Amino acid sequence: MDWDKLRIFHAVAEAGSFTHAGDVLNLSQSAVSRQISALEEALQVPLFHRHARGLILTEQGETLNQTVREVFSKLAMTQSLLTESKEKAAGRLRVTTTTGFGTCWLTPRLHRFVDANPDISITLILEDNDLDLGMREADVAVRMHPPRQPDLVQRHLADFPLPIYASPGYLEEFGTPATLDDLSSHKLVLFGGYHPPVPHINWLAEAGVPADEKRPARIEVNSLPAMAEAIASGVGIGSIPAYAAVLHPHLVKILSDVTVPTVDAYFVYPEELRTSKRVAVFRDFLLAEINGRH
Structure with missing residues (x-):
């Protein structure tokens, strides 16, 4: 199993079709299909059920994709930590929170964060359903409830009344x-x-x-x-x-x-990012904004 084929397999598994995966990877549909067929031949197991409306992972495909997701998420985490400057906070920070908090509270304030931290770029993912930080669907989250995952670092931000x-x-x-x-x-x-x-x-x-x-x-x-x-x-x-x-x-x-009732807001992130400067400065920004210090 070489890395390129695994990368393409993961893209296909997430996209659900050769065509959509090809768009993401900038490859033709036929090239993607050939790579998946070669991987299936090498493993001697089918990875997808092919049907008219798309692709569905087989049981073996589900097992492989779960492992590949974990590997790539760890690699992404390692890459972000290795490329972060030792002197200052830099790089991309993927932030997820609810649609309401992100739209009404966070987005109008983000200009102050990016102005103060020109070397950090923000990707904001608004989703009322919790994304899996352990699987690197985002780096950090502002959650409107205590974290349910035991392996996440949490910091209470505020109590918002209703x-x-x-x-x-x-x-x-x-x-x-x-x-x-x-x-x-x-x-x-x-x-x-x-x-x-x-x-x-x-x-x-x-x-x-x-x-x-x-x-x-x-x-x-x-x-x-x-x-x-x-x-x-x-x-x-x-x-x-x-x-x-x-x-x-x-x-x-x-x-x-x-x-x-009140809503308890928490800033949460994986244990692996405890030493990240980007995470620290974003946490401090949130606390300053909530406490009116800016």
Whole structure:
């Protein structure tokens, strides 16, 4: 098994087709197909089931791809550490976080980081589902929950409350609820999707109602920024982090005497990057921004 064939195999396994892998590798579809056939011949096992709509890994292919992913992720980690300057932070840093936090809070502040660290380039990956840092899907993450993987270094960043908001137009038309019970006669904006961006995002559906009941949503949307837009447009009442509401300064915070859930934000990264200067300066940047020091 030579490295070139393994690299091509991994690209095909991730892309699911010879054509898409060829686009990534800048090779023709036929060249990619020949390399995979040669690898299968050398191993004397089929690696893919070929069908009209693409490729599916065989059991042997799954086993090989898992190993190849681990090897290439370790190589990528080693390369980034070897190429990092000993005197200053430099190189590429791949950061992942939720769509809402990345869009509303992090992206508007990144210019200060890149201005202060001209030798670091940022790749920002916004994904409400957790990427696997151990497999190098990203270098570092800002997570809205404690890390679930035991081999990750974590640093608590902040507690973000989930206040209740409405637009002035909505309150003028439908009135201002005085208690949580009053919400049952109001329209709610809730999160709808398989990967909630933060815990307790739909707590308003259950607050103050019997355990087996839920308030219905007037609208559900699988994006915190879109929830903020919906609330701001007067669709209904919703609970979102202040960092998502800040883009709509006219929003009115209501039921301020109610104790609301909070979201614990963590900065996490693999143990192998503990000594990385890029990781350290990005962590310090996040803490400074959250604490208003810039």
